Amino acid sequence: MERMRTTEVMSHVGERIRVAGWLHSLRRMGGINFLLIRDGWGLIQAVAETEEEIAVLQPENVGVESIIVVEGLVKSEPQAPGGVELHELKIELLNPVSEIPPISLNKRKLNAQLNTLLDHAAVTNRHPLRRATLRLSAGIMAGFRDILTSRAFTEIQTPKIVAAATESGANVFQLDYFGRPAYLAQSPQFYKQIMVGVFERVFEVGPVFRAEPHDTTRHLNEYVSLDAEFGFIENHFTVMALLRDVLAHILQTLNEDYRSELELLKVEMPRMPEDVPTIHFADAQELILKLHKTDVRGEPDLSPQDERWLGAWAKQEFASDFLFVTGYPMRKRPFYTHVDPERPEYSNSFDLLFRGTELVTGGQRLHRYQDYLAALERAQLPLEPFEYYLEAFKYGMPPHGGFAIGSERLLMQLLGAQNVKLTATFPRDLNRLVP
Amino acid sequence: MERMRTTEVMSHVGERIRVAGWLHSLRRMGGINFLLIRDGWGLIQAVAETEEEIAVLQPENVGVESIIVVEGLVKSEPQAPGGVELHELKIELLNPVSEIPPISLNKRKLNAQLNTLLDHAAVTNRHPLRRATLRLSAGIMAGFRDILTSRAFTEIQTPKIVAAATESGANVFQLDYFGRPAYLAQSPQFYKQIMVGVFERVFEVGPVFRAEPHDTTRHLNEYVSLDAEFGFIENHFTVMALLRDVLAHILQTLNEDYRSELELLKVEMPRMPEDVPTIHFADAQELILKLHKTDVRGEPDLSPQDERWLGAWAKQEFASDFLFVTGYPMRKRPFYTHVDPERPEYSNSFDLLFRGTELVTGGQRLHRYQDYLAALERAQLPLEPFEYYLEAFKYGMPPHGGFAIGSERLLMQLLGAQNVKLTATFPRDLNRLVP
Numbered sequence: 001m002e003r004m005r006t007t008e009v010m011s012h013v014g015e016r017i018r019v020a021g022w023l024h025s026l027r028r029m030g031g032i033n034f035l036l037i038r039d040g041w042g043l044i045q046a047v048a049e050t051e052e053e054i055a056v057l058q059p060e061n062v063g064v065e066s067i068i069v070v071e072g073l074v075k076s077e078p079q080a081p082g083g084v085e086l087h088e089l090k091i092e093l094l095n096p097v098s099e100i101p102p103i104s105l106n107k108r109k110l111n112a113q114l115n116t117l118l119d120h121a122a123v124t125n126r127h128p129l130r131r132a133t134l135r136l137s138a139g140i141m142a143g144f145r146d147i148l149t150s151r152a153f154t155e156i157q158t159p160k161i162v163a164a165a166t167e168s169g170a171n172v173f174q175l176d177y178f179g180r181p182a183y184l185a186q187s188p189q190f191y192k193q194i195m196v197g198v199f200e201r202v203f204e205v206g207p208v209f210r211a212e213p214h215d216t217t218r219h220l221n222e223y224v225s226l227d228a229e230f231g232f233i234e235n236h237f238t239v240m241a242l243l244r245d246v247l248a249h250i251l252q253t254l255n256e257d258y259r260s261e262l263e264l265l266k267v268e269m270p271r272m273p274e275d276v277p278t279i280h281f282a283d284a285q286e287l288i289l290k291l292h293k294t295d296v297r298g299e300p301d302l303s304p305q306d307e308r309w310l311g312a313w314a315k316q317e318f319a320s321d322f323l324f325v326t327g328y329p330m331r332k333r334p335f336y337t338h339v340d341p342e343r344p345e346y347s348n349s350f351d352l353l354f355r356g357t358e359l360v361t362g363g364q365r366l367h368r369y370q371d372y373l374a375a376l377e378r379a380q381l382p383l384e385p386f387e388y389y390l391e392a393f394k395y396g397m398p399p400h401g402g403f404a405i406g407s408e409r410l411l412m413q414l415l416g417a418q419n420v421k422l423t424a425t426f427p428r429d430l431n432r433l434v435p
Numbered sequence: 436m437e438r439m440r441t442t443e444v445m446s447h448v449g450e451r452i453r454v455a456g457w458l459h460s461l462r463r464m465g466g467i468n469f470l471l472i473r474d475g476w477g478l479i480q481a482v483a484e485t486e487e488e489i490a491v492l493q494p495e496n497v498g499v500e501s502i503i504v505v506e507g508l509v510k511s512e513p514q515a516p517g518g519v520e521l522h523e524l525k526i527e528l529l530n531p532v533s534e535i536p537p538i539s540l541n542k543r544k545l546n547a548q549l550n551t552l553l554d555h556a557a558v559t560n561r562h563p564l565r566r567a568t569l570r571l572s573a574g575i576m577a578g579f580r581d582i583l584t585s586r587a588f589t590e591i592q593t594p595k596i597v598a599a600a601t602e603s604g605a606n607v608f609q610l611d612y613f614g615r616p617a618y619l620a621q622s623p624q625f626y627k628q629i630m631v632g633v634f635e636r637v638f639e640v641g642p643v644f645r646a647e648p649h650d651t652t653r654h655l656n657e658y659v660s661l662d663a664e665f666g667f668i669e670n671h672f673t674v675m676a677l678l679r680d681v682l683a684h685i686l687q688t689l690n691e692d693y694r695s696e697l698e699l700l701k702v703e704m705p706r707m708p709e710d711v712p713t714i715h716f717a718d719a720q721e722l723i724l725k726l727h728k729t730d731v732r733g734e735p736d737l738s739p740q741d742e743r744w745l746g747a748w749a750k751q752e753f754a755s756d757f758l759f760v761t762g763y764p765m766r767k768r769p770f771y772t773h774v775d776p777e778r779p780e781y782s783n784s785f786d787l788l789f790r791g792t793e794l795v796t797g798g799q800r801l802h803r804y805q806d807y808l809a810a811l812e813r814a815q816l817p818l819e820p821f822e823y824y825l826e827a828f829k830y831g832m833p834p835h836g837g838f839a840i841g842s843e844r845l846l847m848q849l850l851g852a853q854n855v856k857l858t859a860t861f862p863r864d865l866n867r868l869v870p
Contacts (some may be wrong), residue, residue: 003667005587020667020833021635021833022831023831039635040587040589040633040634040635040636040666041587041635065830065831066831067831067832067833094833094834095802095803095831095832095833095834097829097830097831099829099830101830102826120826121823122629122632122823122824122826122827123632123826123827123830125629125630125632125633126632126633126830130633131633131634134589134591134633134634135589135634137590137591137592138589138590138591141590141592142584142590145580149577152440152475152476154475154569154570154573155572155573155576155577156569156572156573156860157572157576157640157642157659157842157860158860158861159642159657159860159861159863160595160642160644160657161608161619161644161656161657161863161868162868162869163868163869173596173610173611173612174610174611175608175609175610175611175619176608176609176610177608177868178646178648178865180868182868184596184610191860191861191870194557194560194870195560195860197557197558197560197561198475198560198561198565198566198569199475199566199569199570200456200474200475200476201475205592206641206642207592207594207595207641207642209595209596211613213613221596222594222595222596224592231475232438232455367530368530388556388557388869388870389557389870391537391555391557391558391870392557392558394532394534395500395532395534395536395557395558395561396457396458396500396501396502396530396532397502397530398455398456398502398529398530399529399530407592425591425592425593425594425626425630426593426594426626428594428596430613433596433597433598433612433615433617434597434598434823435629435823435824435826
C-alpha cells in the first residue's frame, strides 16, 4: 500500500490507508492509546484499542520522535486534528528513538529560553509552531518570485564572494581567497544594477552578510534578502508602486496558500492599501514636532521612536499599517543614491514602515557615469575598486531603481515575533555559528 | 504614451507605439538609417528616412549603447527581427554613450578571448547570446522549483557561514567571524538533511563555495547548487526516480518557455527517457574492460575517459544522453553515505552522466544515529564539530536521500559550452574576483 500524506487522509473516510512519520505523542487513557503521528505536512491521530496493536512501541527504548509507519481504517472524528482518526492499527517501527528531545515538541507552546531553542534548532524547527513559521518563509519567497516573474523580471544569482565592500568598508566579513583578501557581499546592489543593463528587470533571493558587531532583536549577521531592481523608471515613486504591489502579492499568497499556518500562528494579517500613505522626510520631522513636541529637525535619520510615532499616525489618519517615508537626506544614503533634483540635500529614496518599524529601503539610483565619478569623489572613495561596476554606467544605463526586503524581518513583523532570530531557520549572530 | 516591450510590438501593426532601450546599432544605407533598439527582452528595428528624425543621435558623442526612447509607426516587415519595424520616428536621447564598448555587442558572434569576455562581464552579459544563456539559468531554477513545489517540497534557505567544513577539511574558504575562524558552506548537505526532519521534502537554490586551487574548464569556486533532499525513500533508486522527473521537467520548462533562447543558441535539447539506463559501478568497470580492453577494476572512481566511454555506450545501446551509474565504492564517498546492505564495499549512491560527463551526484544517506557514530569513527573524524548535525539523527530520522545539481554545469552541458565560466553570470576562479 502506498503511503499518503496526513493532510490527504480526510478524504479517505472508510478506507484503510497508510501514513508514515514521527511519533509525535502517545497517551494512554483508560486502556485506550492515542497516538499522534506527525509527517512533513501535518498531524493525524491514531487510536489503539488493544495493547497488541502498539506492542511494537512498548519497549523502553521507543519514545517520541521514533519513525513509524501506520496502517489503519479512517474514521470521521470531529474532535481529532483534521477531523479524522485511524483505527484497527498495524504499526511498523522504522527507526526507534530512545532519548527524550531537549525541546518538547508535543506541547502546544514552545516555552524554552531563546538560547535553548536556538542551540537545538535541529529539533526546535520540528515543533508545529516553528514549522509553520518557516513554511511562511517559503511562502514569502514564492510570492515575491511569482509577481516579479509575471511582470517580466528575470531571476539572477550574483556572487557572494566579492573583491570590495558594497555599502561601506565597515561591517564586512573578510575571508582568505587563495591567499588574497576577499569579502562577503553585504548586498547584491552593484550586481543587480549591472544586470539592469542586461535584462532591465531583475530580482534575486539570496543570502547577504553583515558583520555588525552588536546583538539586537532586529539584526542577523546573515539573512535572506529579497532584491529587485529595474530600469526606465520615472523616479523613486515608480519603485514604490512596484514595492506596494509586490508586498500586496506576498500577503495574498500567504492568505491563499498558507491559511493553516496563519491560523496556527494566530497571525493578524495587514491589509495593503491601494494607495499607501506617503510623507516626505522633512514633513515627517515637522509632524513629529507638531504632534509630540519633540524637535528632530536636522537629524539625518529617523529614530526607532520617530518611526513608531509615524506608524501610529498612519494607522490613525489612514487606517494603514504601512507608511512610505520619502526623501531621506543625501548625507545618510549610500553614494549611488539619486539626488532629488529639486531639493539637492534630499534624495530620491524611501523607507517603507510597517507597523511603525522600517521594513524596506529603496530608491532611485544614479544612472550617469559622470554622476558616479562625482559621487565617489564627494564620498572620498577611490575609483579603482569600483571600476568593474562603473563600466555598466560608462556604456549606457537607463534611470533605474529598486529595493531590498529582509525576508526574516518581514516575517518577524508579520508574526509580531519578539526577535528576528525566531524567524530565521538557523540564525547567525555575534556568538552563534551552530547549528 | 506608455512604453511597451520590444517583444510586444508585433501585435500592434498600424499603430504608433513607444519603445525604449539601448541603441544596439545604427547603420546608414543609401540615405536611409537603420536603428536597432535593444531592450530587456529583444530587439526591434527602426527606420529613419530623413536626417531630421535621427538628428538627436548625430553628435559625435552619441554612440551605441546610448539610452533612447523611440516612438514610431509599426509596419510589417518580414526581414526585420520580430517581423515588424518602426517608421516615422520621434527619438528622445535619455543618456548618451560616447565611448566604444570593449566588447562588440552588435556582432552576431562573441569573438573576444575568454579573459576579455570575463573581465568585461558587465558589458559582455548584454550580448544577445550571453543574455540568452543567462536567461536559461533562470529557466533552470524555475523548472527545478516548480516540479518540487508541485510534489509538496518546501523551499529552504540554509546558512552559508558555518562552523565546520561539510565534506572534508580541504577546499573550504576560511573567514574571520568576529575574531573566530568560520567557513563558507561547501554544500547545504547537513542542513537539508536536518530539514528533512522538519518538512520531509525540501529543496534549496543557493550558492556553494569550493576553495579548489585549480583552474579547469569544469569547475567554479562559487556556483549555484540545486539541492533536493527527502524522507521515506526505499533506497537510492527512489532518489534517482525523482531526479529523472526533475530533469525532465527542467527540460520541458526550457522547451516550452525559453524557445527563442534555445533557437538563438542553437541548443540541441536532449530527450529524457522514461527509464534512464542504469549500470552498477562494478559492471561499468567490467564493461570498459570488455569494450575497450582497459582494466580499471579496483579503481575507486570513474575517470573522465571512463565516463565518456560509458556515455557513448548508453547512446549506442539505449539511444539515451543520460546514464545512471550506481553503487560507487564506499571508500570514495562521504561519511554520511548509506552502504549497500548486500555489498558493503559499495554504496547506495549514484552519479548521473549526461553525454558522458558527470552532471549530478546523489544517493541515500545514513539515517540511524548509531550508524553516524560508527561512520565518523571509521572516517577518523571527531564527533564534536558534528554534534549539532547529529542531533537530528538522535531524535529520529526516516530513510532519506537527495541530490545536488550544479546549475552552471547543467547549462554548460546543455549548450555544449567549452567552459563553465561561460555559463556563470560573474564567475569566480583562482584568479578572478571581479566583476
